[in-house]
Each structure stands twice: as C-alpha cells, then as structure tokens.
Amino acid sequence: MSLAICSLIWDAKASKQRSQKVSYDDDGYHLVRFPYEGESYDPWHMHDPDKGGSEPSKFPDTRSGLIWPSHDGWGVLSATVHWEADSTPSEYRARFVRDPLGDGYDSTGTSAANRTGGAEFHTYVWQFFVHPDVPVGLKITARGSGDRKVATPISHAQFKLAIHTDVAVP
Known part of the structure; x- marks a missing residue:
C-alpha cells in the first residue's frame, strides 16, 4: 500500500522565537501554525503557501496551519x-x-x-478520510477554571499526515 506523507515541525529554538503566541478563534481554539521553510518532509507540496488563497500565505498567518491532502484516501493524522x-x-x-x-x-x-x-508535552493521533480540496489543521486550547480560555504559549509542535492512497473497496 502506498503512502503520501507530509510532516511539519515548528520549534521555538530553531525559529529563534521564544514561543508561538496562542490566540483563540471564535470556536475557542488556536490553529497551530507551521513555517514554509525548513520542513522535515513535504515532497507532495501539501503545505504550500500558494494553496487556499489569492495571495501566497506567509507564516504565521492562519493558512500556514493547513495541510492540503495530495490524494483522496485514509488519512492518519498525528501531532x-x-x-x-x-x-x-x-x-x-x-x-x-x-x-x-x-x-x-x-x-x-x-x-x-x-x-x-x-x-506539558502531549501527543495525538486520529484517522479519517481526506480529500485534496479539504485542508486539515491542528487546533489547540488551554482551559482554566470555569472553562476559561488561557493563552498559554507553545514551544514546539509537529503535525503529520500520512495518506493511505490505495484503500481497498469490496
């Protein structure tokens, strides 16, 4: 079975930033952003600044948090x-x-x-069908008492998508 893989990384030390500022969207979550330079692996160009808008995206805008699946298939997401x-x-x-x-x-x-x-160091894995015209993202939030959102910065993040492109059909 063939795989198409995209592996993104953002690290405070490597980027010479102290942390990634967390700001919450209307849904109470922050879309984690990843740079377009220095990615560990993206031969399928799934994290492309030219996708999803009329102008190229620039890190750390919201579009820099997207992976655009290169194929239809079963996506294994990890972070x-x-x-x-x-x-x-x-x-x-x-x-x-x-x-x-x-x-x-x-x-x-x-x-x-x-x-x-x-x-706090946390890892996550989830799987679902992915499609090239539907980007995917990793969203995070930190909550205090009374479900109050707390803008706690992050110092490192990775986001990976492996697409099983040869899904068997009965």
Whole structure:
C-alpha cells in the first residue's frame, strides 16, 4: 500500500522565537501554525503557501496551519504539542479539523488532558478520510477554571499526515 506523507515541525529554538503566541478563534481554539521553510518532509507540496488563497500565505498567518491532502484516501493524522510551563490552565485540549478556515469546519478526534504540573508535552493521533480540496489543521486550547480560555504559549509542535492512497473497496 502506498503512502503520501507530509510532516511539519515548528520549534521555538530553531525559529529563534521564544514561543508561538496562542490566540483563540471564535470556536475557542488556536490553529497551530507551521513555517514554509525548513520542513522535515513535504515532497507532495501539501503545505504550500500558494494553496487556499489569492495571495501566497506567509507564516504565521492562519493558512500556514493547513495541510492540503495530495490524494483522496485514509488519512492518519498525528501531532505533538509542547506547552510552556504555566500554572493557570487546568486542562489542555487538541483536535484535528477538516476545513478549519472554511464553511465546512468539521472537528473530530478532540482530546483533553488535565495539567500535570510543569511543562506539558502531549501527543495525538486520529484517522479519517481526506480529500485534496479539504485542508486539515491542528487546533489547540488551554482551559482554566470555569472553562476559561488561557493563552498559554507553545514551544514546539509537529503535525503529520500520512495518506493511505490505495484503500481497498469490496
């Protein structure tokens, strides 16, 4: 079975930024952004600044958080997020979203975890069918008491999509 793979990484040390500022959309989540330069693996050009708009995207705009699947197929999405140490949040959430910037917003695979104390390191995996005309994204949020959103920065993130392109049909 063949795979088409896109693997994105953003790291505070490598980018010479202290952290990625977290700002929340109307849905209470932040779309994690990834640079177009220095990606670990994207031979299918699924993280392309020319996709999804009339002008090229520039990191860290919202479109820099999208992966545009290169094929129809069964997508295995995975991610890791390293939150900076902050005593304010009591819960950390992440979700994979189809069409996170469009009219077809469809979140799936939402995960929640309680604060462990110190820095927070979380990994996530989810699977669903993907299509070239529907981008996918990783959205995160940190919540405090009373479900209050807390803008806790992240210091590292990875987002990966592996598409099984040869899905058998009975």
